[in-house]
Amino acid sequence: MKNLQHLNKYFYRYKWKLLSGLVITIAARIFAIYYIPLIGKSTVIIEKYINGKVTDIETVKSELAYNIMLIIGTTLIAAFLTFLMRQTFIVVSRHMEYDLKNEVFQHYQDLSLNFYKKNRTGDLMNRISEDVSKVRLYLGPAIMYSVTTFTSTVVVLIFMIQAAPELTLYTVIPLPVLAFSIYKLSVAIHKRSTIVQQYLSKLNTFTQESFSGIAVIKSYGIEPQTNENFTELSNGSRDKNISLVKVQAFFFPLMVLLIGISNIIVIYIGGRQIISGQIANIDVLVEFILYVNMLTWPVASIGWVTSLVQQADASQERINEFLKEKPEIINPKAEADKIDGSIEFKNVSFTYDDTNITALKNVSFKVSKGETLAIIGKTGSGKSTILELIGRLYDIDNGELLIDNRKINDLNLKSLRESIGYVPQDAFLFSDSIRNNIKFGKTDATEEEIITAAKNASVHKNITGFNKGYDTVLGERGITLSGGQKQRVSIARAIIHDPEILLFDDCLSAVDTETEEEILNNLFEITKNKTSIIVSHRISSAKNADKIMILEDGQIVQEGTHNDLLETEGYYKELYAKQLNEKEM
Numbered sequence: 001m002k003n004l005q006h007l008n009k010y011f012y013r014y015k016w017k018l019l020s021g022l023v024i025t026i027a028a029r030i031f032a033i034y035y036i037p038l039i040g041k042s043t044v045i046i047e048k049y050i051n052g053k054v055t056d057i058e059t060v061k062s063e064l065a066y067n068i069m070l071i072i073g074t075t076l077i078a079a080f081l082t083f084l085m086r087q088t089f090i091v092v093s094r095h096m097e098y099d100l101k102n103e104v105f106q107h108y109q110d111l112s113l114n115f116y117k118k119n120r121t122g123d124l125m126n127r128i129s130e131d132v133s134k135v136r137l138y139l140g141p142a143i144m145y146s147v148t149t150f151t152s153t154v155v156v157l158i159f160m161i162q163a164a165p166e167l168t169l170y171t172v173i174p175l176p177v178l179a180f181s182i183y184k185l186s187v188a189i190h191k192r193s194t195i196v197q198q199y200l201s202k203l204n205t206f207t208q209e210s211f212s213g214i215a216v217i218k219s220y221g222i223e224p225q226t227n228e229n230f231t232e233l234s235n236g237s238r239d240k241n242i243s244l245v246k247v248q249a250f251f252f253p254l255m256v257l258l259i260g261i262s263n264i265i266v267i268y269i270g271g272r273q274i275i276s277g278q279i280a281n282i283d284v285l286v287e288f289i290l291y292v293n294m295l296t297w298p299v300a301s302i303g304w305v306t307s308l309v310q311q312a313d314a315s316q317e318r319i320n321e322f323l324k325e326k327p328e329i330i331n332p333k334a335e336a337d338k339i340d341g342s343i344e345f346k347n348v349s350f351t352y353d354d355t356n357i358t359a360l361k362n363v364s365f366k367v368s369k370g371e372t373l374a375i376i377g378k379t380g381s382g383k384s385t386i387l388e389l390i391g392r393l394y395d396i397d398n399g400e401l402l403i404d405n406r407k408i409n410d411l412n413l414k415s416l417r418e419s420i421g422y423v424p425q426d427a428f429l430f431s432d433s434i435r436n437n438i439k440f441g442k443t444d445a446t447e448e449e450i451i452t453a454a455k456n457a458s459v460h461k462n463i464t465g466f467n468k469g470y471d472t473v474l475g476e477r478g479i480t481l482s483g484g485q486k487q488r489v490s491i492a493r494a495i496i497h498d499p500e501i502l503l504f505d506d507c508l509s510a511v512d513t514e515t516e517e518e519i520l521n522n523l524f525e526i527t528k529n530k531t532s533i534i535v536s537h538r539i540s541s542a543k544n545a546d547k548i549m550i551l552e553d554g555q556i557v558q559e560g561t562h563n564d565l566l567e568t569e570g571y572y573k574e575l576y577a578k579q580l581n582e583k584e585m
Ligand SMILES: Nc1ncnc2c1ncn2[C@@H]1O[C@H](COP(=O)(O)OP(=O)(O)OP(=O)(O)O)[C@@H](O)[C@H]1O
Pocket: 117, 352, 353, 354, 355, 357, 358, 359, 377, 378, 379, 380, 381, 382, 383, 384, 385, 386, 425
């Protein structure tokens, strides 16, 4: 249960609504039980008439009619109050579910990139949807039925004690057995629920990855194997669910058995007490049978509620596990910073935690405002890592990374990221219109700004060529852009908000050399007063930069201008010759 303590703040937030729910429940239970003494009274009057103690049939009839009217009235009120009770508890639980989902989502957003590498998307999705839904069953139905069970039991016991205290004592004898069995079963349910949720996460992850990678699966023709893997996982999930259901299935019969025992006790001991004259009238026996049966549903629901609570606890444990994760990248201060854009690396080294790969070793360079640096190097040499460190997606291990001569970790994180326009290597576009994808970089952008950005990224003509132009929807529900078109929309998104620093990570690799030339010319104008870094495998993208840096295995092996590097033997000169050859061929 301790995992569920996290939710207490929500109970506190909705305390007044919950309190009114409690009052309504108590009233509903009192009205619901009221028919039992009325039935008892009716039995007595009939008994008296049979025994000849009352002779006037009209008195009997009018008393019975009066009791029936009261029974109908109290039952109607009880029904209305029960409706209100459900409205209160279930509606509140939906509010709490919404709050919890928001809390989890916001926390996911705050977590660093490393967290997303360590955990799989299917698992993240499962915890925010399936697990939160399980927790909702605790927040709503479980709480509601607990309140109902508790109030019903208290109200019924009060009525029973008033009628016959000693008989009440005998009737509740099975309760300790009930408590013990509930405890035993809950432990088993908790264990099995955790496993069920873990399996569900695995299944979701597998499904999500199969859909995302459907093109690869189809092109390799491995659908049968994928189906087999899915069946295996889903069989596992089914078996775990069945093992959970088996334990849950014990509850109901157990409750019915215990209630049955109480009924036998009432009839046996109550009957003996009536015979011995300890209990005066038969109505007590009738009322007791009804009281005990009235307890059947609340007592039986204890099993169900326990199971819900245990499952919710297991789910909340999984949610808490992520909520406890702290963002690795911390914003040092609340005040915004004005960023000009000069960048300096001083002996920077960086090792990725998860792979232990040292991606950068003692890297030092400087790019002043208005300058363009091009980084060239073989694959895996650390080019993208440099850009990610400038955006503080990771923190450096050693050395100093300075922005405007200030340590990057001392700058307001939001200001830093707002001053950067980053075009990643694999352009990601959302399933939304092209307009909204470009506006993502500046939500209040005007139509003119959107078009200018698209023109500068040389993608305007492509967009206007689509039937719906800028309203063309991309992704799952819409068209799929070519690799080069995606890259250019992604460039438009980065330049639209006019950032001080522009980082282009091999983002022209999928466009032809002519378009590349056109974009570079546009960028040359745009980046005049900015700091820009272009990562590329092509000499054509790098040659006009103020400075070119060659990376190899995380170290700078050559640097200079295009002309400097052509005069030096090394990777750049070789690459130039190779690419020139390819062009001529
Ligand atoms: N997120 C990551 N987690 C762990 N290791 C990583 C991560 N990203 C990169 N690496 C490793 O760090 C090294 C440098 O990678 P990086 O992506 O910076 O190279 P790159 O020069 O940009 O390569 P490419 O030209 O292929 O994009 C590689 O060995 C890579 O395997």
